[in-house]
Amino acid sequence: AQKITQTQPGMFVQEKEAVTLDCTYDTSDPSYGLFWYKQPSSGEMIFLIYQGSYDQQNATEGRYSLNFQKARKSANLVISASQLGDSAMYFCAMREPRYNAGGTSYGKLTFGQGTILTVHP
Amino acid sequence: DGGITQSPKYLFRKEGQNVTLSCEQNLNHDAMYWYRQDPGQGLRLIYYSQIVNDFQKGDIAEGYSVSREKKESFPLTVTSAQKNPTAFYLCASTSGSSYTDTQYFGPGTRLTVL
DSSP states (O other): OOSEEOOOSEEEEETTSOEEEOOEEOOOOSOOEEEEEEEOTTOOOEEEEEEETTOSSOOEETTEEEEEETTTTEEEEEEOSOOGGGOEEEEEEEEEOOBOTTSOBOOEEEEOOOEEEEEEO | OOOEEEEOSEEEEOTTOOEEEEEEEOSOOSEEEEEEEOTTOOEEEEEEEEETTEEEEOSSOTTEEEOOSBTTBOOEEEOTTOSOOOEEEEEEEESSOSTTSOOEEOOOEEEEEO
């Protein structure tokens, strides 16, 4: 089963409008972290925003906010006032506590397939 | 400026050759990771290291090897045993290994096997 599902292969938005990128996750662990990354055409992965499973409030970072619905296991990214520079691939990721053979936690990060966002002028 | 550097940005290799990708960080992070990304796909974990002189296999370690002799450095060798090595390789690091720690990434190396 997919741990992280991003159902929108591509999204289009008009400049200055808001857009929501969907992400659902699957875990039975009560402790986990949810991350969103932006990957422009240059390839580097840019960290955008983090939401912890125990956080009571939705995370916000500038124009980025995370609509966290724990019961539905969804963590949608909302970008307000879209800019042309927001055109990129966006990945949702989840980090769960995992333990290697030696019993040490290493917090494995699992990525979704990504959503390509195109901002039109 | 603190960050993660990867070199080279582009790498071409003939079939049957081993090649080593460099990853250096000056963030004083303990944990480092290597990921592989294929076109239109998410990232898959190759190897990770939580401390100097220790590393563990990720989900797709076959055909790859790593070393961690210094805290700042975590080079990845793509061996001739790796059947489909053409991909984009990303190195990452975190200050710790908790599920709350954010992974920061380098700019990546694009490997092409000719």
